Amino acid sequence: MSSEVAVSVSAQPGPAPRNRRQEETFRRVLAAGLEMLRETSYADLTVRAVAARAKVAPATAYTYFSSKNHLIAEVYLDLMQQVEYYTDVNDSTGVRVEKALRSMVLMVADEPEVAAACTTALLSGNDPAVRAVRDRIGAEIHRRIKAAVGPGADPRTPAALEMTFFGALVNAGSGAFTYHQIADRLSYVVGLIVGEGR
Structure with missing residues (x-):
């Protein structure tokens, strides 16, 4: 099994x-x-x-x-597609979700130039090519979070985790916190959302 x-x-x-x-x-x-x-x-x-x-x-x-921003958005998508899935049922839901969010947040944490460029490109205007890649990035993130939460979960749980994750990225991208600080803060929030003490 x-x-x-x-x-x-x-x-x-x-x-x-x-x-x-x-x-x-x-x-x-x-x-x-x-x-x-x-x-x-x-x-x-x-x-x-x-x-x-x-x-x-x-x-x-x-x-x-089609543009520099499109290229950078595709770079970010490619990096996201390389992030591991966390689905081991021997880990609790909270541990799986925390690992998933942490790995996605820290993906560019040690590459400030890449992180800054990706933030700028992904938040740029209404370029249809960038918007399409943003949608695909969102789908990648959704799959990883949903996989970590596991089957049978309240559908509001992955939705809340996604909103939390995207808010965390905005905070890191704005320079309010480092990616490492955001990853640490997510541990606490995961416990609140999935109902496991941290």
Whole structure:
């Protein structure tokens, strides 16, 4: 018998499927974007510079990323998709949820340039491409929280945890708290929401 909670995840609409070569090019540009974010500021990053780093034509990069903010949003989504799921039923709901939220918050905690650029890009205007990626990021976060909470939970619990998580990110992104401080504060809030003492 598995010690993992069963997770039902519906597919979130995303971009049209890419063939292998297109996916390799997309990944190369995405990796170059992350490398540049680690080395430079949001203001200095351009799609053209990322294209040069990835050794592709600027027009090719613009095929996949309509703007700098779109590229950065995709970088954040890619990082989020690498965050572990916490579903071990040997852990309490509170422990699973705390691990899930902590890992998502700390994903960019030690990379201030990446964190700042992602915050700026994701909160930027009404760019339809960024909005679509934001929706996919929200779906990724929802899946991880729902998986950590487990089946049969009151549907208000994951909703409250998501609102808490997004509020925590805004606080960290604004500089009110560090990502590490926010991760520590979330432990207390998780206990309140899932009803387990901390």
